[in-house]
Amino acid sequence: MRNDGVPGPRPDGAPRPCFVVQIHDARRMHFDFRLEVDGVLKSWAVPRGPSENPSDRRLAVETEDHPLEYREFEGVIPQGESGSGTVIVWDQGTYEPLGHDQQGGAVPFAESLALGHATFWLHGSKLHGEFALTRFRVGDEPESGGREAWLLIKAADRLAVRGRPGSPDPYHARSARTGRTLHQVALAAARGDGD
Template identity: 70%
Template sequence: MGERDRLREYRGKRDFGRTREPEGRGAAGGEGPRFVVQIHDARTLHFDFRLQVDDVLKSWSVPKGPSGDPGDKRLAMPTEDHPLEYEDFEGVIPEGEYGGGTVIVWDSGTYEPLSHDRSGRPVDFDESLERGHATFRLSGSKLHGEYALTRFREERDGEREAWLLVKAGKSGARGHGTPDPHRARSVRTGRTLAQVAVEGDEG
């Protein structure tokens, strides 16, 4: 499936004459697959967790945000694929637009796919997501180490597909818990949600 097809749902939900979100025309670059975690103060305040898979960012809405404590299981609800350029998006989505509200880049960096089959052979990361379980190592400014995404509910009978995002390791291991989204600062500009809401897209 081509990049344009994979972004059809993303583009169909947005009026790019009103929102400054990227339309998605860039190509992958840099030192490896990327990840980004954005805080999104929309109808409900939540974190968006995105992993680069081929030419798009696979995306999940994580209400409580990722945790560095292996004992925390974070609900992660899949959303539409986003363009690679969305990794850098920070600003205000206009009221009335899909996802209207303020966005900051809470963390970003690279990740290493770790998924393998029962015999220990590496599995294509996109395939591991299709199967419902993917492991990976994050190297970000705030998030580090091995994490897993596991699907625990398929989409059927009116229920949405649902996943868990969990840090690998022993429960109770040292690590940050839930970040406070109101006090959190962008790794791009050092701004809070409140500052971006006042100042707009340019910091």
């Protein structure tokens, strides 16, 4: 960590793992929050989207892993297919795991997730700073319906937003990849303009 609180480059010089936040106008509008972990994108559906305001605790429901290539997907998933609807890449970038054991040694990120609490620093085009995913309901609890539930929370660091909502309006949000809105991507697909 640098003196200004921002994590620095990895000591081994390897590239940082990626993250992506996609807005998905499916049966229910939601955000898909995805982190690269062990060669796949670990994924959570975040109904109200990630927030840069530490007082906003966002429900995050773990979903199936996705291939790394999916981080670039923007377009329309056809009716009849799982997850049908329009998708844009709202944010993208890299992240740095921040988990440490009691002796100060780094904890593998997959292990932090398995233990139910993972902290990380996002280097995105829109999201910046420290965030945490904390599991509060385990999938084998009777009331869980077989699904785990997590909270996605922004740390109260110097990059946090206070005094106003920290989440985007999904209908007016623009893609970090193309600058297009959900509506523009859907129109282009309907005209056959491609992605």
